[in-house]
Amino acid sequence: xxxxxxxxxxxxxxxxxxxxxxxxxxxxxxxxxxxxxxxxxxxxxxxxxxxxxxxxxxxxxxxxxxxxxxxxxxxxxxxxxxxxxxxxxxxxxxxxxxxxxxxxxxxxxxxxxxxxxxxxxxxxxxxxxxxxxxxxxxxxxxxxxxxxxxxxxxxxxxxxxxxxxxxxxxxxxxxxxxxxxxxxxxxxxxxxxxxxxxxxxxxxxxxxxxxxxxxxxxxxxxxxxxxxxxxxxxxxxxxxxxxxxxxxxxxxxxxxxxxxxxxxxxxxxxxxxxxxxxxxxxxxxxxxxxxxxxxxxxxxxxxxxxxxxxxxxxxxxxxxxxxxxxxxxxxxxxxx
Amino acid sequence: xxxxxxxxxxxxxxxxxxxxxxxxxxxxxxxxxxxxxxxxxxxxxxxxxxxxxxxxxxxxxxxxxxxxxxxxxxxxxxxxxxxxxxxxxxxxxxxxxxxxxxxxxxxxxxxxxxxxxxxxxxxxxxxxxxxxxxxxxxxxxxxxxxxxxxxxxxxxxxxxxxxxxxxxxxxxxxxxxxxxxxxxxxxxxxxxxxxxxxxxxxxxxxxxxxxxxxxxxxxxxxxxxxxxxxxxxxxxxxxxxxxxxxxxxxxxxxxxxxxxxxxxxxxxxxxxxxxxxxxxxxxxxxxxxxxxxxxxxxxxxxxxxxxxxxxxxxxxxxxxxxxxxxxxxxxxxxxx
DNA sequence: TTTGTTTGTTTAAACGTTTAAGCATATTTT
DNA sequence: AAAATATGCTTAAACGTTTAAACAAACAAA
Numbered sequence: 001x002x003x004x005x006x007x008x009x010x011x012x013x014x015x016x017x018x019x020x021x022x023x024x025x026x027x028x029x030x031x032x033x034x035x036x037x038x039x040x041x042x043x044x045x046x047x048x049x050x051x052x053x054x055x056x057x058x059x060x061x062x063x064x065x066x067x068x069x070x071x072x073x074x075x076x077x078x079x080x081x082x083x084x085x086x087x088x089x090x091x092x093x094x095x096x097x098x099x100x101x102x103x104x105x106x107x108x109x110x111x112x113x114x115x116x117x118x119x120x121x122x123x124x125x126x127x128x129x130x131x132x133x134x135x136x137x138x139x140x141x142x143x144x145x146x147x148x149x150x151x152x153x154x155x156x157x158x159x160x161x162x163x164x165x166x167x168x169x170x171x172x173x174x175x176x177x178x179x180x181x182x183x184x185x186x187x188x189x190x191x192x193x194x195x196x197x198x199x200x201x202x203x204x205x206x207x208x209x210x211x212x213x214x215x216x217x218x219x220x221x222x223x224x225x226x227x228x229x230x231x232x233x234x235x236x237x238x239x240x241x242x243x244x245x246x247x248x249x250x251x252x253x254x255x256x257x258x259x260x261x262x263x264x265x266x267x268x269x270x271x272x273x274x275x276x277x278x279x280x281x282x283x284x285x286x287x288x289x290x291x292x293x294x295x296x297x298x299x300x301x302x303x304x305x306x307x308x309x310x311x312x313x314x315x316x317x318x319x320x321x322x323x324x325x326x327x328x329x330x331x332x333x334x335x336x
Numbered sequence: 337x338x339x340x341x342x343x344x345x346x347x348x349x350x351x352x353x354x355x356x357x358x359x360x361x362x363x364x365x366x367x368x369x370x371x372x373x374x375x376x377x378x379x380x381x382x383x384x385x386x387x388x389x390x391x392x393x394x395x396x397x398x399x400x401x402x403x404x405x406x407x408x409x410x411x412x413x414x415x416x417x418x419x420x421x422x423x424x425x426x427x428x429x430x431x432x433x434x435x436x437x438x439x440x441x442x443x444x445x446x447x448x449x450x451x452x453x454x455x456x457x458x459x460x461x462x463x464x465x466x467x468x469x470x471x472x473x474x475x476x477x478x479x480x481x482x483x484x485x486x487x488x489x490x491x492x493x494x495x496x497x498x499x500x501x502x503x504x505x506x507x508x509x510x511x512x513x514x515x516x517x518x519x520x521x522x523x524x525x526x527x528x529x530x531x532x533x534x535x536x537x538x539x540x541x542x543x544x545x546x547x548x549x550x551x552x553x554x555x556x557x558x559x560x561x562x563x564x565x566x567x568x569x570x571x572x573x574x575x576x577x578x579x580x581x582x583x584x585x586x587x588x589x590x591x592x593x594x595x596x597x598x599x600x601x602x603x604x605x606x607x608x609x610x611x612x613x614x615x616x617x618x619x620x621x622x623x624x625x626x627x628x629x630x631x632x633x634x635x636x637x638x639x640x641x642x643x644x645x646x647x648x649x650x651x652x653x654x655x656x657x658x659x660x661x662x663x664x665x666x667x668x669x670x671x672x
Numbered sequence: 673t674t675t676g677t678t679t680g681t682t683t684a685a686a687c688g689t690t691t692a693a694g695c696a697t698a699t700t701t702t
Numbered sequence: 703a704a705a706a707t708a709t710g711c712t713t714a715a716a717c718g719t720t721t722a723a724a725c726a727a728a729c730a731a732a
Contacts (some may be wrong), residue, residue: 002480006718019683022720032721033679055455056395057718060687065433066393067456076421078414085412097452099403099435102424116433119404120390123337144338257619260546264623283593284619287600307417342688353712358690368691369709393688396717 005049013045014038021046025053027247059121068310071110079253079280079299080128083150086303087126095309104132105224112139117252124310126150131194132138145312148306148321152196160313161325162305166196169295169327170203174247175333176293178211178294180228182247182275185213186238188231188259189251191221200251218245222255231258239266239274246275247335253280260288276334293335296328341385349381350374357382361389395457397566404646406436407446407463415589415616415635418465419486422639423462432459432646441466441560446490450476460646462486467530482649484642484657488532496649498641498659502532503633505663506539509585509613512629513671514547518583518611521549522574524567524595525587527557536587554581558591567594571602575610583611583671596624612670629671632664 007025011018016038023032024042034042049058059065068091072080084100086314091098099122101113110130117125124146134154140147143158153161177185187204190197201219208217220234238245250256256278268274270290278285285292302325309321343361347354352374352654358524359368359377370378395401400520404427408416420436427434435458437449445464452463470490475482477495489497513521525532537555544553556570574581586592592614604610606626614621614630621628638661645657 001484004718008718018686018719019682020680022718026720033681035680038680052451052455052719053397056392056401056457057687057722059392060390060396060717061719061721073426074421075411076417078417080438081412081414081417085410085438088411088436097435097437097456099433100424101433102421115388119388120433121390121392122338144337190685236457249674260619260623274729277660282620284623287596287620287625288623289625329617341686344688354689355691355712355714356710358688360688369711371710374710384711390688393717394690396687397689397691399717 006054007051009049010042010045010051012228013049014041016042025051027290030135035323047078047266065123066094066096066120067120067122068116068307069120069122069125069127070098071101071103071107071113071125071129072101072118073128073130075100076102077254078282079151079297082299086300086308090304090307094307096307096311103130107132108174111136118145124314126306126310128152129154129194131192146310148310148313150302150306152194153322155195156287158320160309160321162309162321162325163196164297164302164303165324165326166199167203167206169329170200170251171207172203172327173293174204174207175211176329176331177247177275177277178207178213180275180335183213184216184218184243184245185249186218186220186245186249187249187251188220188222188234188238188255191223191256197251201239202250222258225259227254228261231255231262233257235262235266239268247271247308248274248276250276250278253278253282255279256292256294257282257284260284260292264289269334270334275336277329278334281330288334290333293332295329298325298327301325322325339389341387342390343387344431345385346378346381346387347384350377351672353377356587360386387626401457401459402432403433403456403458404434404459404643405450405461405463405467407449407453407461408436409437409441409464409466410438412438413590414618415633418635419639422636423643426640426643430643432643432647439466444469447472460484460650462642462646464488465490465530467528470613471552472581482646484646484649486611486638486642488530489516489658491531494656496657498638498645498646498657498661499532500638500661502535503539503542505665506536506585506587507543508539508665509631510543511547511628512587512665512667513583513611513613514543514549516611516671518671519549520552520554520579521583521585522554522556522581523585523587524556524570524574524591526591532588540585542645558594563590563594564597567591567598571595571598575602575604581610583607583613586612586614587591589614591631592628593618593620596620596628600625606670607672609672611647612667615671617666624670626669629668630666632666634661634663637661647669 007018009200010021020034021042023029023034024039030040103110103113110133114136116226126148128151129149134157138157147159149159149161189201220237221231222234235330250259270276277291285294305323341464343354343357346357356370359370359476360375365375424434439446439449446469450472460604462484464487465485470493474493481493483494484499487499525537542552556573558566558570606612617632623628641659
């Protein structure tokens with residue numbers, strides 16, 4: 001890579017000190033009263049040599065990298081890909097760039113990513129925390145690192161967060177199913193202590209209880225790393241035997257997709273054999289034999305708010321923002 | 337954000353010079369013959385204070401940021417999301433982190449991203465170049481910036497690239513359709529001069545010509561920014577009237593999805609009314625009324641190779657690598 | 673004429689590293 | 703005992719910025 005042009009090069013070329021060049025490049029020629037002719041010449045030479053400031057040097061000197069560290073579960077997961085895109089755009093609007101990492105819902109990968117990003121001196125973090133990372137998050141918080149959690153948070157660690165109101169979303173979905181006459185409603189969730197999952201489960205349970213269906217509650221949990229095999233077992237548990245369910249609620253997009261493959265394989269009629277509500281919109285939902293009802297998250301808003309709150313924190317605010325956003329229940333054939 | 341621990345802090349604490357601390361932190365205590373007891377104490381204090389090297393300072397001093405700039409069309413597009421994931425993992429393996437940006441296939445966004453990343457002193461670029469960016473790419477190339485293009489490249493600018501053998505892929509898909517008895521085969525592509533699109537088109541044309549179907553060639557082009565409305569017009573052109581097609585080949589994943597929405601709306605029977613081959617696998621393809629045949633790209637390999645070649649370039653190689661990867665044609669109901 | 677102010681510029685330190693060079697002191701070789 | 707070498711450490715410069723402080727020259731006010 002050929003040598004980059006520095007302030008020094010311009011200074012030597014014009015025959016002035018580095019300071020003057022710096023002033024001019026930063027538009028401070030008025031306050032620092034640089035001579036008009038010198039301003040002119042510096043500008044000219046800078047253009048000629050195609051000067052680009054070295055952000056690394058700037059960062060070292062100013063202590064700010066104008067960089068946001070984004071840690072999600074997996075950037076190739078549509079939910080995270082979409083939110084990453086929103087965050088990217090918002091970050092740029094605020095003058096930041098983003099460095100991202102996928103933690104695969106893994107404690108150690110997450111720790112390693114946090115360390116890498118800290119070493120790179122990011123100005124702040126946006127994190128969808130993996131299970132068991134509450135200590136990592138707490139440590140960041142204690143070092144007063146600007147931080148916003150998305151999608152999930154920890155009750156025991158007070159931090160900024162921007163999440164879906166998962167309880168409401170679940171409650172709404174289940175109430176809708178009950179309203180349409182379904183009674184034996186099951187749910188398939190990830191095996192996880194993370195709050196977004198627990199809240200989605202709580203919403204399901206409470207909606208069932210509030211409708212005198214407490215006895216009909218049937219939850220199956222699936223491990224993140226064995227989603228397809230566990231899904232098969234779960235479905236069989238719920239669908240086999242005389243007590244089989246008549247409606248099924250999936251707790252995430254990936255779970256929904258995985259479940260749909262099975263449902264297709266089992267040749268179930270939707271919603272006659274089984275009504276379904278999934279999570280997060282998706283072209284796949286639209287093309288399924290019966291278009292799927294689902295809970296839509298306000299991804300755009302989530303990303304926008306996350307960046308807004310983070311930038312406020314970076315700028316010195318110490319108010320904690322806890323933001324819960326509202327879902328939209330998209331009702332279609334699969335839950336009629 | 338609380339002040340970070342530096343080499344100086346450790347040095348003062350132990351009562352030695354900064355240089356010694358640096359040597360120990362870099363594992364050079366043998367070559368630089370640091371006293372065994374001092375090594376011990378430095379290690380201890382570093383652990384106690386939880387020292388983390390400031391990568392910004394390291395970068396400034398060493399001239400290497402260990403950072404890769406990744407520019408794609410749109411990170412929320414599954415193809416790019418998936419390849420970004422692979423690139424991320426590979427980069428980490430090589431000791432790099434990635435800064436990404438979505439250029440939205442836009443010349444100016446691309447220019448602005450390149451500038452931002454240059455200012456951030458990335459060690460090299462992986463770029464899926466947007467239409468009309470050949471001058472940007474050429475400029476990078478001339479400054480000897482390590483660079484690998486993916487998905488597309490420019491014939492007129494010799495660079496490293498890792499792409500699909502798009503001609504072969506298209507040719508194979510069309511040959512397969514012809515083999516199954518289809519003759520009036522249409523194609524819907526993006527309006528673009530980019531090589532990947534041109535090659536896909538060329539593959540289609542040549543397969544048609546080679547089978548004496550030159551007269552049956554029907555290509556409709558769709559604008560990236562008006563995909564859905566243009567798609568509607570294109571479909572009508574191809575499907576209305578007496579000369580209507582009996583098979584359709586889509587040139588990208590997004591085009592396929594957009595087309596499928598219309599096909600569903602028009603209630604066409606697949607493959608009876610229209611056979612279809614799409615691009616890039618997708619859950620949506622699996623759930624469509626008839627499972628879709630499609631061209632699968634070796635995304636994993638593409639990402640792995642791109643990073644490998646880039647790191648070689650960063651390490652000083654000046655061999656130009658032009659890598660064309662082979663597709664897999666997934667044959668299913670939609671093209672029977 | 674002296675003093676004070678304005679204008680335009682330079683100097684130098686700092687950010688946190690890395691690393692070549694220098695410098696004592698101790699140890700080995702003659 | 704002198705010379706040579708080895709050992710263990712410090713000094714200082716450099717990377718490219720930003721910016722407070724110093725300074726000189728020109729001009730204005732007393």
